[in-house]
Amino acid sequence: MNLKRNFFYTIIYQLFTILIPIITVPYVSRVLGPKGIGLFSYTGSYAQYFVLVGMIGISLYGNRQIAYNKNNKEKMSKDFWSIYSLQFITSILSFITYLIIFVFINKFNRTLYLIQSITVFTIIFDISWFFIGYEDMKSVVIRNTIVKFIGIICIFIFIKKPSDIIKYTFIMVISNLIGQVIMWINIKGKINFYKPSLKETLKHLKPSLALFISQLAIQIYTLLDKSMLGAITEVYEVGLYENSQKTIKLALTLITSLGVVMLPRMSSLHSQGKKEEFNQLIYKAFSFVNFISFPMVLGLISISNTFSIWFYGESFNGIEFLLKIGSILIIFIGWSNILGIQVMLPMKKEKQFTISVTIGAIVNFILNLFLIKQFKATGTTIASVIAEFSVTLIQFYFLKEIINIKILLKSIIKPLIGSMIMFLILMFIIPMFKVGVFWTLIEVVIGSIIYLIVMYIIKDPFLEERFNAIKIKFLKR
Incomplete structure (x- = not known):
C-alpha cells in the first residue's frame, strides 16, 4: 500500500482509538469524578503489565518480520503462524497468572480487577502487528471504527452515576476485545495456513525478548507512574494524571502514527541496502515532527487554563498545570520515536535502544520516589519529562555517526x-x-x-x- 495512504489510515485508527476517551472525557469526568477515573486507570495499569508480558515484544518484532517478508507469501505465512503460536502460549500464561494474583488472591476491588482481566485475555487475538508490517490498515480501520463508535454510544446510554464505574470498565474492555477479534476476518487471503513446529515457534523467543526488555522500560513511563502515584498518594491524583496524559497522547497521535507506518518501510529500505533513501527519510521525519510538535506544545500551554475548565470540569482543578508541564513530552517523544522506532529498530540496534529506554525508566523511577510524595501528580509529570529527555539524549549519542546533529538542530x-x-x-x-x-x-x-x-x-x-x-x-x- 502507498506509504502516504497507509499513514492516513493509521492516523485515523490511532486517532479514533484515542478519541474514544477524549470524546467521552467531559461526560465521564463529571459522572465518575477524579476518584472514578483514577480507580479505572489504577486497576487498568496492573492489567497492562500482564499485557506487556503476554506480548513479550511481539508487537514490534512481528511487525518487523512481516515487513521483511511481505513480498514472499510462503515465508511470511510461516513467520506469522510461528510468531502467533508463541504469542498464544505467552498470552495464556500471562492471563492465568493475572487471575491467580488479582482475582483469587487479591481482596480489594476484586470485581474491577476481574473485568480488567478481559484486557489481558484480549491479547490472545491481537494480530495488529501483522497488518502494520503488511502495510494494510484500511479494512481494519473501518471495522474497528464501527465497533469503537458503538462503545461510545454505550457509555452515554449506560454511565449515569459514580457507581457505574463497573459498567464503564466493562464497556471499555469489551470494545477492545471485539476490535481485536474482528481483525481475523481481514487476514483471509493474505496468508496461507501453516502449522509450525515447537522449534519454529521458540526460535522467535530470543529476538522477541530483546525487544520486550525495551518495551518493558518504555511502559514504565506510563504504567509505573500510575501504579506509584496510586500507591503513594491516592486515586484522585491518578485521575488528574490520567486525564492530562490522554490529552497529550491525542496531540502525539500524528507523531506516533508516523513511527508505526515508517518502521516497516525503514526496515525494508535497510534490508535492501538503500542507505541514501533511508537517511533522507530520517531527515524528512524530523522536519515533520518539528513542524507540528513545537506549535502543539506552545499552543497547549496557551489554551490549557480555559480548556481545562470546560473540558474536565471543576472537580479536576489543577490539571492545567499538568498539561503545561506534560506538553513538553510531545517534542521529546517525537524525537525519540524517530531515533528509536524508525532508525534503531530497522537497523537492528535493539541493544542500544534497550539501554536508552532502560536508563530512562530508571531515571523515571528514582525521580518518582522523590517527587510524588511532595508534588503528587505534578511530580510524576516532571519525572516523565526528564526521563523522556534522557532517553532522547542517549539515542542521539548512539546514532551520532549516522545522523548529522547540526542538520537536525537547524x-x-x-x-x-x-x-x-x-x-x-x-x-x-x-x-x-x-x-x-x-x-x-x-x-x-x-x-x-x-x-x-x-x-x-x-x-x-x-x-x-x-x-x-x-x-x-x-x-x-
Whole structure:
C-alpha cells in the first residue's frame, strides 16, 4: 500500500482509538469524578503489565518480520503462524497468572480487577502487528471504527452515576476485545495456513525478548507512574494524571502514527541496502515532527487554563498545570520515536535502544520516589519529562555517526520562531475570549493561521515542500 495512504489510515485508527476517551472525557469526568477515573486507570495499569508480558515484544518484532517478508507469501505465512503460536502460549500464561494474583488472591476491588482481566485475555487475538508490517490498515480501520463508535454510544446510554464505574470498565474492555477479534476476518487471503513446529515457534523467543526488555522500560513511563502515584498518594491524583496524559497522547497521535507506518518501510529500505533513501527519510521525519510538535506544545500551554475548565470540569482543578508541564513530552517523544522506532529498530540496534529506554525508566523511577510524595501528580509529570529527555539524549549519542546533529538542530529554528510568535499573540488575545468549546476552537484556529503565516513568511523548507507538492498535483489536473 502507498506509504502516504497507509499513514492516513493509521492516523485515523490511532486517532479514533484515542478519541474514544477524549470524546467521552467531559461526560465521564463529571459522572465518575477524579476518584472514578483514577480507580479505572489504577486497576487498568496492573492489567497492562500482564499485557506487556503476554506480548513479550511481539508487537514490534512481528511487525518487523512481516515487513521483511511481505513480498514472499510462503515465508511470511510461516513467520506469522510461528510468531502467533508463541504469542498464544505467552498470552495464556500471562492471563492465568493475572487471575491467580488479582482475582483469587487479591481482596480489594476484586470485581474491577476481574473485568480488567478481559484486557489481558484480549491479547490472545491481537494480530495488529501483522497488518502494520503488511502495510494494510484500511479494512481494519473501518471495522474497528464501527465497533469503537458503538462503545461510545454505550457509555452515554449506560454511565449515569459514580457507581457505574463497573459498567464503564466493562464497556471499555469489551470494545477492545471485539476490535481485536474482528481483525481475523481481514487476514483471509493474505496468508496461507501453516502449522509450525515447537522449534519454529521458540526460535522467535530470543529476538522477541530483546525487544520486550525495551518495551518493558518504555511502559514504565506510563504504567509505573500510575501504579506509584496510586500507591503513594491516592486515586484522585491518578485521575488528574490520567486525564492530562490522554490529552497529550491525542496531540502525539500524528507523531506516533508516523513511527508505526515508517518502521516497516525503514526496515525494508535497510534490508535492501538503500542507505541514501533511508537517511533522507530520517531527515524528512524530523522536519515533520518539528513542524507540528513545537506549535502543539506552545499552543497547549496557551489554551490549557480555559480548556481545562470546560473540558474536565471543576472537580479536576489543577490539571492545567499538568498539561503545561506534560506538553513538553510531545517534542521529546517525537524525537525519540524517530531515533528509536524508525532508525534503531530497522537497523537492528535493539541493544542500544534497550539501554536508552532502560536508563530512562530508571531515571523515571528514582525521580518518582522523590517527587510524588511532595508534588503528587505534578511530580510524576516532571519525572516523565526528564526521563523522556534522557532517553532522547542517549539515542542521539548512539546514532551520532549516522545522523548529522547540526542538520537536525537547524530544522528546529524556524518552527521554534513560528511557535513563539504564535504563543505571544495567543497570550495577548485569549484573555479577551470567554470560556467554552467554541472559544477554544477559535483560539486553535487563530493560532494555527498565525503559525502557518509566519512559517510561510520565513520560508520554512517543510512548508515550502508541501506547497510545491500541492502545486504540482494541481497543475497535473
